[in-house]
Amino acid sequence: MYSYDWDPETGGFLLKSSPLKFSKEPRPVYYKELDILGFDKYWNYEKKDDFPYMWAESNNYIYRGRRVAKTKGGTVYTAPELILFEEPEPNDEPLRFVDIPAMVAKNQKIIDALAQDTIKKIYNTYIEYNNKVDVFYVAFSGGKDSVVTLDLVQRALPHNKFKVLFGDTGMESPDTYKEIKSIEQDCKDIKVEFLKAKSCLSPAQSWNVFGPPAVTIRWCCSVHKSAPQILLLREYTQNPNVRGMAFTGIRGDESLSRSEYDELNDGKKVRGQFSFHPILEWNSAELFTYIYQRKLRLNEAYKKGNSRVGCLVCPMSSGKHEYMKAVCYPKEVNGLLDKIKSTSGKINFTKDQMNKFVDEGLWKTRKTGRELNFGSDSHLIEVKNGKTVIIVRNLNDRWKEWAKTIGDFVELTPNDFSISFKEKIYSVHLQTEKTGIKITFPQCGNGKDDIKFISLFRSVVIKSIYCVRCGVCEANCTANCIDMSNGLKISNSCIHCYQCHDIYEHCLRYNSIRNRIGGERQMKGLDRYFSFGVRKRWIELYFQDRGSREFWDSDGHGEVANKKKDAFLNFIKDAGLVTFNRLHGDNKYTRNEANEFAKMLFNLGSDSDLTWALMLCNLAYTPEFNWFIKNVPFNENITQDRLKYMLNEAMENDTKGLGKRNVSDALKIILVTTPLGESIGLGDCDYTKKVNASGNETITLHSFHRRKWLSPDPNVILYSLYKFAENCGNYYQFTLSRLLNFNVDSNGVSPAEIFCLDHDTMEKILTGLSINHPEFITTQFTLDLDTITLNPEKTSVDVFKLF
Structure with a gap:
């Protein structure tokens, strides 16, 4: 919230009343961190942790207002490199502690005002929701943020009006469990009830x-945190429909995704649960000042150089943070790393290869069970002559319980059953074959309700054969109709709300271990741009010649020759700029005539982001870009090595790796040299560019990350929406939730997925479009219902006229 200046006098900082534009999240550095990183070889300091010696901003170490060192790199098995800039103290004199009491005194006025404002917000939220929720609680993790939140809440509310709830994942550090024990006693002393969910x-x-969690398969949060907490609250309150208000320690400065949180969440993330983030706008400078001012407990993990507490091994963690945890808690970390190794499908890896696999974080990129040594599908779904057939290798009787969640279930014979759904009775027939149990649906057609019924029954089958009673389905059922305390029991009073089916791939375990059947599709033609990619300069020249023969005959004025020419031709085909016309030219290049779409872009110009964004709307339906959009996550640091690894599944026949190298190199050139990278957001790149004596350019891409298009143009989004609808088989009415659900197997690509746009951004754009272009689109956003309708009389081509 507030900016700060370093204060050489105290060794701390001075908060200023002006707002902070960008937080570097300063944190205190104690002697244990200095020891772990090897600073004791260069600096002289006393081994006491009464106070910190300096501060760290990211990887930079600040002593008395001066940057004296930084660390670079680091992995779980490799220490980060130390880079020293200057001696903290002259003549190797001992480091001085930060004068914490003096720093606190200097910042007291601002911190007091900030705390009082936050306490008022907490109290007002309590008053507003006192009659709307059943229980108020502090979601406690043992970290600095939840410690501050707990202190503020206990200052704001009577101690018998809220609880403290610790979600024990079983993967916390020993220091966190020590902290929890102390906080539990503190709560007991002030008569605040302390609950634990596990x-x-x-x-x-x-x-x-489940297999180890991954960036896109984060089953762990639901299984080990959300579901246990909901189930505990239901048991504690004896209310299956319990509505809780969680006071959390979430802060916007912690991550890009959290910076977009609202202060109050109305239960969209966890069904039936509210959450309020009182310190959402606090930065870490204010947080630590408050901790020191109030003399609150500080988890020992921070004094050992861990910038955050939480699960010891997490797919969202990386670099130096992983190294610090591995050094501080080797037994616990190695236990989880051993699970990664023992479940990995890399069964032919040597010990060194497996350690490298773990060290480089490649396990985090897993998307299916194909990368596990036990991942498999126990069922097969086929459509023959328009009829769905499900074959199950080993069908158990649990499916009969799950079937009750669809509708009234009747067992007619050992092999024939009926289920009511949407005022229709569906027959289900079982037949034993060599491959397993064959399930057919004799009276099921292809109508909307029939398709929904088949989807629900598929969910029933998946739940019955993959269930390990993790509790997520039970937590999703707000009607309290699922009991997993002793096997599985579905109540006969099930209200058929289908909330238990509203889970990724119907079951988090199946989503994590599913294999080839029904899994990822093999993609061909991924290396259409060879290793050359395309450069903005090539588009500039093509636009300059307005796609004429002169461009092709001159080899792009000498810059797009030989195989580069073929790569460029593939690119402009994919971007939708040309139409093949046998009568137009006399070779494979000149016969590709610039079309109306290209002529529109010629007028916009190659410097316009609109030009590149419109091309991307078309490129999203071609192999290389479609793979990229579907597989490269948002806001994750991606190296070229990680990119090649991610390509393994889509290019499994590329045994020598030449194709993966081509795709990786082509994407590197595109992200670095065209507006598709930084301007549009496909990749903010950290790279080095060198030109040798011969004028040849070499680009080294260190890493990149996808982010949202910062200035999305509504008309581009409208064009993308029509492309989406047309590729979905003229699917002209849909919901915003559908556009934001990227797990749906669909031929259409949502503009939200192409441009990394969140719910609020999409809603604003869609609302504006419906006002400005009602002839193309109408929208309705009321409460939890939303409908987006495109005019079926219009096409994506008609949108051109808006540019």
């Missing part, structure tokens, strides 16, 4: 049956 599955069990 999954029935231990981490050892869950990692064995």
